Amino acid sequence: MADGRGTIRRRAGLRLWLAGGWLALLALAAILAPWIAPADPLAQDLLGGRLPPIWVRGADPQYLLGTDSLGRDVLSRILWGARIALIVAALAGTATALIGATLGLLAGFLRGWVDLLISRLIDIWMAFPPVLFSILLIAVTGPGLGPIILAIVVIDWTRFARVVRAEAMAQGAMDYVASARVAGRGRIGTMLREILPNVVPTIVVLLTLEMGISVIVEAILSFVNLSISTDQPTWGGMIAEGRTSIHQAWWVLVFPLIALFLTVLSFSQLGEGLKDRFDPVLR
Amino acid sequence: MAEPCAELHVVENLHLSLPDMTRKPIFGAAPRIEILRGISFALAKGSVVGIVGGSGSGKSTLGRAMVRLLEPTGGRVLFDGIDITHRGEAGLRPLRRRFQMIFQDPTSSLNPRHRVRTIIAEPLRLHGFADIDARVVRALDQVGLAREMAGRFPHELSGGQRQRVGIARAIALEPDFILADEIVSGLDVSSQAQVLNLLERLVRDLGLTLAFISHDLSVIRRLCSRVIVLRQGAVVEDRPTADLFAAPAAEYTRELLASIPLPDPDQTWG
Ligand SMILES: Nc1ncnc2c1ncn2[C@@H]1O[C@H](COP(=O)(O)OP(=O)(O)OP(=O)(O)O)[C@@H](O)[C@H]1O
Ligand SMILES: [Mg+2]
Numbered sequence: 001m002a003d004g005r006g007t008i009r010r011r012a013g014l015r016l017w018l019a020g021g022w023l024a025l026l027a028l029a030a031i032l033a034p035w036i037a038p039a040d041p042l043a044q045d046l047l048g049g050r051l052p053p054i055w056v057r058g059a060d061p062q063y064l065l066g067t068d069s070l071g072r073d074v075l076s077r078i079l080w081g082a083r084i085a086l087i088v089a090a091l092a093g094t095a096t097a098l099i100g101a102t103l104g105l106l107a108g109f110l111r112g113w114v115d116l117l118i119s120r121l122i123d124i125w126m127a128f129p130p131v132l133f134s135i136l137l138i139a140v141t142g143p144g145l146g147p148i149i150l151a152i153v154v155i156d157w158t159r160f161a162r163v164v165r166a167e168a169m170a171q172g173a174m175d176y177v178a179s180a181r182v183a184g185r186g187r188i189g190t191m192l193r194e195i196l197p198n199v200v201p202t203i204v205v206l207l208t209l210e211m212g213i214s215v216i217v218e219a220i221l222s223f224v225n226l227s228i229s230t231d232q233p234t235w236g237g238m239i240a241e242g243r244t245s246i247h248q249a250w251w252v253l254v255f256p257l258i259a260l261f262l263t264v265l266s267f268s269q270l271g272e273g274l275k276d277r278f279d280p281v282l283r
Numbered sequence: 284m285a286e287p288c289a290e291l292h293v294v295e296n297l298h299l300s301l302p303d304m305t306r307k308p309i310f311g312a313a314p315r316i317e318i319l320r321g322i323s324f325a326l327a328k329g330s331v332v333g334i335v336g337g338s339g340s341g342k343s344t345l346g347r348a349m350v351r352l353l354e355p356t357g358g359r360v361l362f363d364g365i366d367i368t369h370r371g372e373a374g375l376r377p378l379r380r381r382f383q384m385i386f387q388d389p390t391s392s393l394n395p396r397h398r399v400r401t402i403i404a405e406p407l408r409l410h411g412f413a414d415i416d417a418r419v420v421r422a423l424d425q426v427g428l429a430r431e432m433a434g435r436f437p438h439e440l441s442g443g444q445r446q447r448v449g450i451a452r453a454i455a456l457e458p459d460f461i462l463a464d465e466i467v468s469g470l471d472v473s474s475q476a477q478v479l480n481l482l483e484r485l486v487r488d489l490g491l492t493l494a495f496i497s498h499d500l501s502v503i504r505r506l507c508s509r510v511i512v513l514r515q516g517a518v519v520e521d522r523p524t525a526d527l528f529a530a531p532a533a534e535y536t537r538e539l540l541a542s543i544p545l546p547d548p549d550q551t552w553g
Contacts, residue, residue: 175392178352183406183456184379186372193405197396 016273019266026263030082037076038064041233045071050249066251068241074252077233078259084234085263087145088218089211092152096214097207099153100160105199107161108168109191118165122158130155134217138226148221152214160206167199201278205271212267219260235260290325291363291492292349292382292460297322298357299341299348299516318344320516321358326460331486331493333503333524335539336513342496345513346462349494350384351375363459380410383453387465389445393437399423400433403452410456422455426481443474447481454485464496479506500540504528512536 029036039062049071051060059066065074107118134151141147171177172195180190215235222236235256242253299319307313318341326332336342347353349360351367359368362382367375386392393402403419412418423430426447437445446466453461463482467475483506486493497503503510503524510527512520512535519533531537 175386175388176394178347179384179386179392179452180405181352181372182350182379182382182384183452184376184409185405186376194394198394 013273015269016277019269019273022262022266023270026082026259027086029079030086033076033079033083037073037079038062039073039076041072041076041080042231043072047071050245050252052249053251053255065255066249068238068252069245069249072233074238074255077238078235078256080233081235081238081256082259082263084145084232085215085218085260088148088152089214089267092149092156092214092217093207093211095149095153096156096210097160097203100157101164101199101203101206103157104161104164105168105191105196108165109172109195110187111169111172115165118161122161125158134221135224135226138221143226148218151221152217156210156213159210160203163202163206164199167202168195171195171198201275204278205275208267208271208274212264212271215260215263215267289328291328292326292494293361294325294345294349294358295323295361296358297345297348297355297360299344299353300356318516319348319355322513322516322518323358324511324518324521326492326494328459328492329490330509331495331507333507333510334494334496334513335498335500335503335510337539338498340513341516342498342513343464344516346384346464346494346496350382350462352384380406380456381458382460382462383456383458385446385449385453385461385463385466388469389442389449390437392449393445395437397436398433399428399435399437399440399448402437402448403433403455406452406456418455422451425454425485426451427477441474442470443477446470446474446478450478450481450485454489454491457489458491460492460494462494462496465498467502468497468499475502482506500528512539 045067048060048063048067049069051063051067051071052058053066053074054061054064056066063073063075065078067073068077103118103121107115134155137151137154138147141150168191176194177190180194185193218234219236219239222234223240225237225240238256239253239260242249242251242256246253297319298317298321300315300317302313303316304313322345324332334342334345344353348355351360351370355368359366361367362378365378367378370378397405400419403422404415407415407418419433420430423433428444428447428451432440432444432448437448440448446469449466467478470478479502482493482495485491495503495507507524510520510522510524511518512527512533514535520527520531520536522532527536528540531540
């Protein structure tokens with residue numbers, strides 16, 4: 001039947017497939033990096049510095065995407081960098097979602113003093129400028145994977161808490177909640193069995209967006225040298241290094257930038273696509 | 284009319300007021316709005332009673348207080364002789380099965396993420412019923428829904444079918460009392476007629492006591508043997524349906540009757 005649902009669905013489908021496809025590919029590359037990376041990402045080749053990618057004159061066929069100023073293989077570094085990016089995305093995103101959504105759900109559904117307490121906490125928390133907050137945190141803890149994830153969770157849980165709280169409040173006003181009460185279901189049971197399934201789509205959409213944000217935050221912190229130690233290749237670190245030699249070797253900057261861009265875009269498109277897919281009326 | 288049956292649901296001098304948050308001063312308590320101002324009546328076992336009144340007269344509030352979705356601020360609510368006026372949720376739980384409610388808007392009262400099967404089965408599970416699957420099937424049969432509907436989500440049903448799911452959920456628990464709050468006002472005329480037929484049959488077959496809230500007097504006239512007329516949170520008239528329609532006593536009832544187009548049974552066409 002031509003009622004417009006088909007086209008919406010197909011468009012959402014294509015977006016989902018493209019975004020999901022890129023992320024799946026990246027995840028696979030990240031997992032297999034030790035075996036598929038053509039070279040050691042840290043091995044320097046002082047005689048083979050700034051070799052261009054393979055399709056440019058003067059390239060060495062050994063280095064598909066060229067080498068940086070220290071002669072390290074750009075492709076291998078991107079593959080290993082994907083590992084860090086995705087680990088941060090997965091861990092930081094999930095932890096943020098769990099903490100933020102739990103607090104938001106409790107505040108939005110239980111209301112009363114629980115809500116008062118959590119809402120105040122959110123307000124106070126959001127009064128801190130986030131970037132300063134994270135830099136301060138990492139300055140205290142020292143760089144590393146754990147501190148970065150912690151910094152992202154600490155900054156971004158309020159995003160989940162606020163959105164999920166509002167959503168839980170709206171759902172709480174629906175008659176199916178009153179109906180569960182008439183049926184004799186307790187508060188916590190109603191929250192988990194009736195409200196939660198209705199806010200899960202929101203949580204999943206936020207989660208994918210949060211994963212994209214985590215990738216950017218990790219890159220930014222690497223860029224300002226506050227991330228993982230320097231002997232692990234990260235996209236942000238590569239972009240920072242590539243920026244200094246943009247005129248001599250553009251590929252050192254451009255390829256990690258493309259990887260970063262596609263990944264962040266894919267996460268946000270995945271979120272949008274899932275939102276459409278979750279809409280029970282469009283399903 | 285002599286009443287041989289005992290009284291199932293009794294409301295005595297019921298008061299309910301809510302804080303008016305729009306007029307709350309920055310410090311101190313909000314002023315309270317009186318929504319129910321001393322309502323009393325008793326519903327006999329097996330009776331079908333209509334509750335009518337204009338918009339904002341307090342019908343829904345009264346209904347919700349009767350099934351204890353709201354706590355009255357004064358007076359008493361007795362269910363089968365048990366005082367439930369101020370019982371906490373835990374104290375109400377063992378009684379909850381016995382008084383059920385059907386809601387006006389099934390798109391809101393059926394969880395969009397649950398299948399029809401789950402919607403009907405969950406309350407049964409909560410009250411420890413055995414052979415739940417069989418009971419779900421029976422409830423679907425009773426409200427005239429095909430068994431395949433059990434696997435559907437609410438948005439895959441028509442408005443009339445959704446309202447039947449709401450009815451099935453309520454009757455599956457084998458309650459003694461059902462409160463129906465404007466359950467046909469969202470439906471088109473033919474589904475309205477079907478749902479009313481269904482309700483009539485269920486009341487007869489199951490021996491239910493039914494309180495039927497509506498602003499549509501023609502629906503009340505058809506279904507109910509007694510009518511309670513509410514105005515601004517107080518009862519203005521409480522009489523057998525036939526009497527009320529023949530000679531409305533209160534001015535307000537006459538206005539209500541006049542404002543609602545009633546099908547004239549003597550009317551002949553052409
Ligand atoms: N939560 C609330 N806070 C403040 N006022 C309320 C609240 N709920 C209801 N009221 C007021 O109480 C009065 C009665 O409301 P109620 O919903 O019981 O009316 P009703 O008879 O069911 O009307 P309708 O036919 O429109 O459904 C209305 O004036 C309404 O504005
Ligand atoms: Mg109402």
